[in-house]
Amino acid sequence: MTLLVPPEASAPHGYGSDADYDPFPDELKPASELVAATGLNIVIFGQPGCGKTTLIGTATEHPQGRDVVIADFDNGLKSLRDRADIRGWPMNSFDEAVKLYSYLTTKRHPFRTIGLDSLSEAYRIQMTDVLRNPQRKNTRLSPDQNDYGEANEGIIRMARAFKDLAITHGYNIVMTAHQREDQDATTGAVLIRPSLTPGALLGVVGAVDALGYLRIKNGQRELLLQEQGNILAKYRQPRSGPQLPLVIQNPSLGPIIAHLRGEYVPEIAEAPRADPQEIAEAAKS
Ligand SMILES: Nc1ncnc2c1ncn2[C@@H]1O[C@H](COP(=O)(O)OP(=O)(O)OP(=O)(O)O)[C@@H](O)[C@H]1O
Ligand SMILES: [Mg+2]
Numbered sequence: 001m002t003l004l005v006p007p008e009a010s011a012p013h014g015y016g017s018d019a020d021y022d023p024f025p026d027e028l029k030p031a032s033e034l035v036a037a038t039g040l041n042i043v044i045f046g047q048p049g050c051g052k053t054t055l056i057g058t059a060t061e062h063p064q065g066r067d068v069v070i071a072d073f074d075n076g077l078k079s080l081r082d083r084a085d086i087r088g089w090p091m092n093s094f095d096e097a098v099k100l101y102s103y104l105t106t107k108r109h110p111f112r113t114i115g116l117d118s119l120s121e122a123y124r125i126q127m128t129d130v131l132r133n134p135q136r137k138n139t140r141l142s143p144d145q146n147d148y149g150e151a152n153e154g155i156i157r158m159a160r161a162f163k164d165l166a167i168t169h170g171y172n173i174v175m176t177a178h179q180r181e182d183q184d185a186t187t188g189a190v191l192i193r194p195s196l197t198p199g200a201l202l203g204v205v206g207a208v209d210a211l212g213y214l215r216i217k218n219g220q221r222e223l224l225l226q227e228q229g230n231i232l233a234k235y236r237q238p239r240s241g242p243q244l245p246l247v248i249q250n251p252s253l254g255p256i257i258a259h260l261r262g263e264y265v266p267e268i269a270e271a272p273r274a275d276p277q278e279i280a281e282a283a284k285s
Contacts (some may be wrong), residue, residue, distance in 0.1 A: 037167075037170045038166050038167050038170065038209075038260075039064075039112070039113075039165075039166040039167075039169070039170045039171045039172040039173065039257075039260075040059075040166065040172040040173070040174070040209075040210070040253065040256060040257055040260050041163045041166040041172070041173040041174075041207075041208045041209050041210070042173070042174055042175070042208060042209065042210040042211070042212055043119070043175045043176070043177055043194060043204060043205060043208050043210070043211050043212070044056075044174065044175070044176050044177075044212045044213075044214050044223070045176065045177040045178065045179050045193070045194040045195070045211070045212075045213060045214070046178075046179050046213060046214035046215055047178075047179050047215065047216075048178065050214045050215055050216055050221070051079075051214060051216075051221050052117065052118070052176040052214055053070070053074070053076050053077065053079050053080060053115075053117050053176065054079050054080065055174075055214060055223075055251060055252070055253060056068065056070055056113070056115035056117060056174045056176070056253070057080050057083055057086050058251075058252040058253045058254055059112075059113035059172055059174065059253040059254070059257065060085060060086070060113075060254075061252055061253070061254025061255075062253070062254040062255075062257040062258055064112055064170075064172070064257055064261060065112055065113045065172055065253060065254065065257050066085075066110070066112055066113070067085065067086070067087070067110040067111050067112065067113070068085075068086045068087070068111070068112075068113040068114075068115065069086075069087045069088070069089060069100075069104075069111045069113070069114055069115070070086065070087070070088045070089070070114075070115035070116075070117050071088075071089050071091050071096070071097060071100055071114070071115065071116045071117065071122075072088040072089060072090050072091055072117055073091040073116070073117060073118055073119075073121040073122045073125060074117050074118050074121045074176075075090070076117060076118075077117075087111075091122065091125065092125075093125060093129065094122075094125060094126050094129050094154065094158070097116075097122070097158055100114075101158075101161055101162065101165075104165060104169075104171070105165070105169075111171070112170075112171055112172060113171065113172040113173075113174060113253075114162060114165065114171055114172070114173050114174070115174045115175070115176070116158075116159070116162060116173070116174070116175040116176070117175075117176045118175070118176040118177050118178060119155060119159065119175050119176065119177045119194070119196060119200075119204060120177045120178040120194070120195040120196060121178075122155060122158065123151060123155050123196055123197070123200060126151045126154045126155055126158075127143060127147065127151045129154075130143070130147050130150045130151050130154070131143060131147060148197055148199070149199070151197075151200070152197055152199040152200040152203065155196070155200045155203075155204065156200060156203035156204055156207070159175060159203070159204040159207060159208075160203075160207050162175070163207050163208055172253070172257060173208075174253065175204070175208070177194035177195055177196060178194070178195040179192060179193075179194070179195060179213075180192075180193055180194065180195035180196075181193075189230060190230055191230050191232065192213070192230055192231045192232065193232040194211070194232070205232075205234070209235070209236045210225060210234060210235045210236065211225075211232060211233050211234045211235075212224065212225050212233060212235075212251075213228075213231050213232070213233045214251070220249055220250060221249070221250055221251060222247065222248065222249055222251070223247070223248040223251035224246070224247055225244070225246040225247070225248070226246040226247075228247075233246075241262075242259065242264075242265070244256065244259050244260075255267060
């Protein structure tokens, strides 16, 4: 049997040791350097009126969050009509998303935060396009497996393309989704998750660094960035350094962008660390 990795190569990296490696190729960069320039990329989901669209607008609080443009699939910018500094791009068809993407990648512009509001409505629009496609084999009005497959692929491709702008351009990509509750037929357990088909959900959530659940609790808005009980959420952050609290009251994207960029944020640096035990208890109650 031949070992794929010789034992000496799997030893800790030998910078300055007696290991005799060839110089690394340019593409091989320290993880710290690779992510330093990456913008926030997050999916925020929640009930109608919980404040998803308004939260996108709070990115202007950080210089790296300005300006904000929102791909308005939901026709939901009324909550921001007092904000002349935020621009919206009406998304009546999927082609508009392609146009916005092309504008963002080929033109000089001030936008550093791009909102896709919402993926759930984008999915519906995409499905309408799929059903109207003259090449479609099925003539029934309701979607079949192929139609779902095609719509899933379309939405995943769009979400990934925009997410990649967080890596290539350092833009903040903030996507929203409506909330959906699924009940497991056998256990009866309810899962609270973004409203997308399971295939699209997996592809989109797997691609982003964060999934946040926004809710109003006791009259206050709260953003969950870690799974709590039956609520799906996630946040990728290193284990060392100031930790972003994973339950944030009155959330705003300004401090989150600052934290991501390694800036000192007093309310984060000084926040008490969440006690996993306490969270587990709270989830049960
Ligand atoms: N942090 C906040 N503080 C006070 N009011 C807020 C806050 N966030 C949102 N609101 C108010 O709540 C209402 C709904 O906000 P918003 O449209 O952002 O919610 P949404 O989740 O995008 O809703 P929808 O799912 O219908 O698109 C608006 O009237 C908005 O002004
Ligand atoms: Mg909205």
